[in-house]
Amino acid sequence: xxxxxxxxxxxxxxxxxxxxxxxxxxxxxxxxxxxxxxxxxxxxxxxxxxxxxxxxxxxxxxxxxxxxxxxxxxxxxxxxxxxxxxxxxxxxxxxxxxxxxxxxxxxxxxxxxxxxxxxxxxxxxxxxxxxxxxxxxxxxxxxxxxxxxxxx
Amino acid sequence: xxxxxxxxxxxxxxxxxxxxxxxxxxxxxxxxxxxxxxxxxxxxxxxxxxxxxxxxxxxxxxxxxxxxxxxxxxxxxxxxxxxxxxxxxxxxxxxxxxxxxxxxxxxxxxxxxxxxxxxxxxxxxxxxxxxxxxxxxxxxxxxxxxxxxxx
Numbered sequence: 001x002x003x004x005x006x007x008x009x010x011x012x013x014x015x016x017x018x019x020x021x022x023x024x025x026x027x028x029x030x031x032x033x034x035x036x037x038x039x040x041x042x043x044x045x046x047x048x049x050x051x052x053x054x055x056x057x058x059x060x061x062x063x064x065x066x067x068x069x070x071x072x073x074x075x076x077x078x079x080x081x082x083x084x085x086x087x088x089x090x091x092x093x094x095x096x097x098x099x100x101x102x103x104x105x106x107x108x109x110x111x112x113x114x115x116x117x118x119x120x121x122x123x124x125x126x127x128x129x130x131x132x133x134x135x136x137x138x139x140x141x142x143x144x145x146x147x148x149x150x151x152x
Numbered sequence: 153x154x155x156x157x158x159x160x161x162x163x164x165x166x167x168x169x170x171x172x173x174x175x176x177x178x179x180x181x182x183x184x185x186x187x188x189x190x191x192x193x194x195x196x197x198x199x200x201x202x203x204x205x206x207x208x209x210x211x212x213x214x215x216x217x218x219x220x221x222x223x224x225x226x227x228x229x230x231x232x233x234x235x236x237x238x239x240x241x242x243x244x245x246x247x248x249x250x251x252x253x254x255x256x257x258x259x260x261x262x263x264x265x266x267x268x269x270x271x272x273x274x275x276x277x278x279x280x281x282x283x284x285x286x287x288x289x290x291x292x293x294x295x296x297x298x299x300x301x302x303x
Contacts, residue, residue: 004295011288018281025277126266139277147268 025140028067029133032096033142036063036073036133049109057088057108064101067135071096074132075104079114081125087114091130125149159219163212170208174201194261194270200250207245214238229297233290240286247275255279 035041043060057079065071076091088108096102114124126149134141178186178198186197214235221228241252248254256279261270 004292004299007288007292007295011285011292014281014285014288018278018285021281022275022278134274136277141274143272143274145268145270145272149266 021136021140024068025136028069028071028135029140029142031067032063032065032071032133032135035066036061048112053112055110055112055114057110058105059090059107060103060105062101062103063096065096065098068098069135070098071133071135072138073102073104074130074134075106076128076130077106077108078128078130079108079110079125080128081114087111087125154220155216156219159216162219163215166208166212166215170211171205174204174208177201191264192262194259194263195249203245203250203252207242210238211242224297224300229293232293236286236289236293240282243282244279247278 041061041063045058045060047056047058048054049056057077059075059077061075063073072093072095074091074093076089078089079087081087088110090106090108092104092106094102094104126147129146129148130143132141132143178201189195189197214231218228218231218235221231223229223232244252244255247256247258249258249260251257251259256274256276258273258275259270260273261268263269
């Protein structure tokens with residue numbers, strides 16, 4: 001009888017806990033995304049290295065976590081040519097506590113032949129951006145993959 | 153084996169809501185609606201509705217069978233365990249947006265003018281917790297069944 005009661009109590013507590021984790025986890029992820037993905041949070045620059053003639057693609061972000069739990073943020077940018085050959089890739093990870101902001105930056109060196117004028121041309125390759133946001137000690141999260149440019 | 157009439161009524165309601173309506177919905181709703189969801193969300197609506205209707209049929213069968221056997225009979229006990237496992241499958245179905253085989257990974261994607269945008273939700277933690285809940289429920293049913301067998 002005691003075992004049965006203990007089991008019933010355990011799974012009832014676990015059901016409530018699961019629902020709470022689900023709601024709080026999703027709320028945390030979406031409250032972070034709603035504020036982090038705004039025009040002011042991210043900055044992308046393309047500058048020429050006059051010595052080597054290569055181009056430096058720099059990425060800077062200063063996202064704020066408005067959620068109730070800390071999150072970890074992983075960001076990766078990869079550039080490919082039209083034959084799917086890797087041109088450059090870099091990534092960075094940061095940990096943002098609840099209610100605080102954290103900067104994240106990295107740069108990619110792009111050989112000069114891939115940059116026409118002062119802009120990366122979509123018809124010469126494509127850019128893949130991967131953003132992973134995780135919460136609850138990295139046990140729950142979402143990954144956003146964006147492929148921009150190129151032909152498909 | 154005597155089938156309870158209320159089980160048949162419940163099964164009919166489940167069949168109507170989860171099987172007939174989803175299968176009929178493509179002809180009842182405008183095709184633009186389906187196209188928009190398929191294009192913007194990257195969800196195969198027809199496949200999702202087919203899977204939902206299959207779940208409806210399986211649920212209706214389980215309801216009828218559960219209403220046909222005594223709760224503490226051997227068959228009733230087996231059905232009780234099947235019922236709990238089926239509930240877990242429904243939870244995984246919802247969390248994975250219809251793809252039970254993804255086990256808690258939900259994927260949404262859209263494509264426009266060569267640009268691809270894909271979002272993957274990792275909800276495996278919830279699936280694991282739900283599986284633990286079901287395991288505890290099954291353990292309790294086993295203890296209960298053994299106790300009744302002893303009497």
